[in-house]
Amino acid sequence: MKPLRDGEPREIGPYRLLAELGEGGMGRVLLATASDGKLAALKVMRPHLLHDDRFRFRFRREVITSREVAASRWTATVVASDEHAPEPWLASEFFHGPTLAEAIAASGPLDEPAARRLMHGLASALAEIHSHGVVHRDLKPSNVILTEDGVRLIDFGIARVPGGSGDTTITETGALIGAPAHMSPEQITKRPVGPPTDLFSLGTTVINAATGANPFEAEALFDIMNKVVSGTTELDALPEGLRSLVAPCMTKDPGERITAAELLTRIGEPLAGPWPPGVTALDEMQRVEVASMARRHGWETRVQPDRTVLMYGPGIVHAAEAPGGPAYQYASGPAAPAFQYPGGPSAPNGPGSPHPNPGGPAFQYPAGMPGPVPLRPKQDRTVLYGIVAVIAVVALASLLFLIDRPEDDDPATIADGSTTSDSDGTDPGAGGEDDTEPVEATTDPVADAAVGDCFYDYGDADEADLEAATCGDGTFTVVDIYYDTTDLSMCDGTDDLTTSVSDSASRTVLCLSYQHSYGDAYHAEVGECVFGPDDDVSPWYQIECQTGAFEVLERLTGQSDMDACTDSTYYNHGFEFTTDQSYLDVVLCLQFIYPDDAGYAELDDCMYMDGDPAAGAYYWFSDCDSANVYVTGRTDEYEAGGFCGDDGWTTWSSPDFAVHTYTVCWRYL
Incomplete structure (x- = not known):
């Protein structure tokens, strides 16, 4: 918990701001209090994202999704929001307690009973949100709060409803969509995401909590990706009682993973009891911080029966004193000046030393890993196929009947309506010897194709010449088919479309995707x-778009x-x-994609520095009127502070692409 910055507003909407709880890729989270005294965690978008409609949409989706699962005792309810405001914000219930990430960092791994209690809470939370048709997609220790009575799952910023209109991918430069080492194999390889994705992340989180280490963590991008997608997850470091519970969460095939409901049945009811002393100490420390902050404003704090927290002043009337009324009535706290939320802190800081990449590169992709081609689901054409089959049988029977009629004096009729005769001019159907070679039936590669079939194309850009082939590099995969049409535009909008081919005889259009050996x-x-x-x-x-990609x-x-x-x-x-x-x-x-705009900065660019450079600031492009620093130099070396002389500087390096290393020098405006 950090104090508010100098010059920062003290009110947003109906909320009075008290302190900073943390920050992430989309925005900061502030401790705030409503007019009724209830404390809330107020999430506010970062200033540099406000111009982007895609981030506003993603923020609105978080509000909607969080409200859908609000009835769960395992999540923090959204109590208010204004996603259309100039600076959109979202207020959620505030609970005392550290995040799981904070608990692990401060006191080490959880013991077996605590890890089992954590697993039970996470499985309960997932079973609840999955019942609403929502997939969290970002389950990790920093999104789990350890409260006195269990766990709370927070941050639905990238949650989705699989297969629906809400399943649209929203990406943006620099955005970390999911924690790399907590992602599932299908997230990394961009296969369909569903409830099994959350179960894989649950398993990773429990391993992290019980051992103190993430099983997929590595320095290089490739190593993380390779471990998640194809590496063996070692469970030997887990207590024996947890291995059989975690193992079915960690299978690479999502179809073989256990469901949250099944996992709950296997876990059973965990033993009741407090969290380990280290977690309890963090909880108590936070309570003291919040209570001290309230007292500085002339207020006191109280934890309500639902574990949410309220601040109250001298005028509180208890329910016993007001029969039939609400549980509490609240006096107004000390008046606070009204401010509008600015682009960030305006107070300058001293020149900064280099800061590391906040969070490091997002994740690594293994060399040579097969990347699946997402196929659109094949339409159900069972009835159509049945009709076509009946027509084909009738046509074939009619053809055989005409061919096998020795008494017929008319010339034999073939499929295109023409007549045939022997080379000497005699009619093979009029008693002459029939020397006609039997004609082998041929298949039409377009008319007989199915989704997932593959072809070589020996034609060119103007005319296709397809031949059936085994799927692989250099072939075209059928990703969709349209019947009773020759309109090639039917394929427009098909994922990964390379070309389309039509067949006028069968009135069929194939949508084809080229498979290149380079992925x-x-x-x-x-x-x-x-x-x-x-x-x-x-x-x-x-x-997914993220730092390092x-x-x-x-x-x-x-x-x-x-x-x-x-x-x-x-x-x-x-x-x-x-x-x-x-x-x-x-x-x-x-x-x-760099961690911030410093990676793209050039000499004399104006920038807004967000945060303390000595602790790790972020730098965003800004017009010079609202910027607080400008760029005085740039070099492609790492930690080249000497290059900047007495100026402030920031530096970053990718372990995978050294060519994109930089040190950027700056001065205050």
């Missing part, structure tokens, strides 16, 4: 993110020259996909 990054579109090894031979794959600025089809990318704003990397057909070549113009 599914080949299909990445503008705004999506990719990652791969720093070499020229290994595949690259699509991943690359955002696609431009996708240039039919191109194999990365010089075409030079006009892209913030372009600093490129990747090319070449083929034996130039129309299939693709160049991706990429932007490496």
